[in-house]
Amino acid sequence: MYYIIGRRMNMGKRQEAALETKKKIIEAVKQLLEQKSPEEISIEExxxxxxxxxxxxxxxxxRKEDVILExxxxxYAFLKDDVSRIQGVEQQLSYYLIQSVKIIEKNSLSVARQWMKGAVAPLQEEKAGTRKYRFDYDNILSILNNGIDQKELKQTTPVEILTEMMMNQYYGxxxxxxxxxxxxxxxxxxxxxxxxxxxxLLQDYQ
Structure with missing residues (x-):
């Protein structure tokens, strides 16, 4: 019994150490991004x-692009909170889409290209791009469903189809x-x- 408890404690310590290492990597990249562009940063740095x-x-x-996406x-989490404080489904969607691409554009083409590769990969592969795709899809769908709940959109609004159309435009x-x-x-x-x-796109459903 003591052996099992000891093993669990050791596993807990290893997990804490791993989490701390990950935090150090993210913090290091944050600091380097204040001084350099993503292309100029190396793994060694x-x-x-x-x-x-x-x-x-x-x-x-x-790769370093995965850290930047993290x-x-x-x-993006803060962006999701900001959207909830905006009135109007069209305004919420506009804010989400525009602010989201601002985050992408401020980084670099290499980062965007990396997660775009993941976005078109099979969905069963948990890559940075597929994670981003799911995040965007779920948020846009949530805004549309909330629009129905708030009676800004008709009950018959095809929210899944509209979400797919916006996602195609966004990723296009x-x-x-x-x-x-x-x-x-x-x-x-x-x-x-x-x-x-x-x-x-929205006017027929308002």
């Missing part, structure tokens, strides 16, 4: 800043930006969509 072995980095992340998810814009790079602003593309096409 991250591990040196975090005071960990290089192998410890790969225990938690496959940091982004912290911002990100894909275009990944290809064209600095030739087009991702935020401008999404602002144009929200100002014109989103309004038309």
């Amino acid at each position: 991250i591990t040196k800043k975090a005071c960990i072995a290089k192998g410890s980095f790969y225990t938690h992340f496959k 940091i982004d998810f912290q911002e 814009a990100v894909a275009s930006w990944c290809i064209l790079g600095q030739e087009r602003s991702l935020v401008s593309m999404m602002e144009h969509y929200c100002q014109y096409e989103l309004k038309i």
Whole structure:
């Protein structure tokens, strides 16, 4: 019995140590991003800043882009809270879509390209891109369902279809930006969509 308890305590300590290492990596990347662009940051710099072995980095992340996306998810969580304080389903959707791509654009093309690869991978593979896709899908769907609950949208509104249409537009814009790079602003593309096409998309259900 004491042996089992001891093993559990050791496992708990190992889990705490692993969590602490992951936090160190994330914090190191946050600090480096204040000084450099994502492309300029190397794994060696991250591990040196975090005071960990290089192998410890790969225990938690496959690449630096995955760390940056993890940091982004912290911002996405705040974004979700912000949306709940906005009145109006169209305004909520516009805010979510525009602010979300601002987070993407502020990082780099390499980060966006990395999670776009994951987004088109089989959904059974838990990659950064598929996690982001599910997060966006669930949030857009939630906003639309809330619009029905608040009687801003008709009960017959095809929320799943509308969500898919918005997701196609959203990820299509990100894909275009990944290809064209600095030739087009991702935020401008999404602002144009929200100002014109989103309004038309919703008007038959309001």
